[in-house]
Amino acid sequence: MGMSQEExxxxxxxxxxxxxxxxxxxxxxxxxxxxxxAVALNTTPSALLTDVTS
Structure with missing residues (x-):
């Protein structure tokens, strides 16, 4: 998203x-x-918790 960890x-x-x-x-x-x-990244908590490796 072009955002630093600090931001x-x-x-x-x-x-x-x-x-x-x-x-x-x-x-x-x-x-x-x-x-x-999730709010800061404009997504949902479930999207953050989904295992993308499966």
């Missing part, structure tokens, strides 16, 4: 290191954070 973390309201941890599967975000990320 996304600002939109979501979380620290950029926490967001990076989510991206690397080192953190388990709450449903509230997942929803905030």
């Amino acid at each position: 996304l973390s600002h939109r979501v309201g979380v620290d950029v290191r926490y967001l990076g941890g989510i991206e690397r599967a080192q953190r388990n975000p709450s449903l509230k954070v997942i929803t905030s990320i």
Whole structure:
């Protein structure tokens, strides 16, 4: 989407290191954070949680 991690973390309201941890599967975000990320990316929480490798 052409958005940096810093911008996304600002939109979501979380620290950029926490967001990076989510991206690397080192953190388990709450449903509230997942929803905030989805809103910031103009998508749905279910789209973020869908396994695209299957």
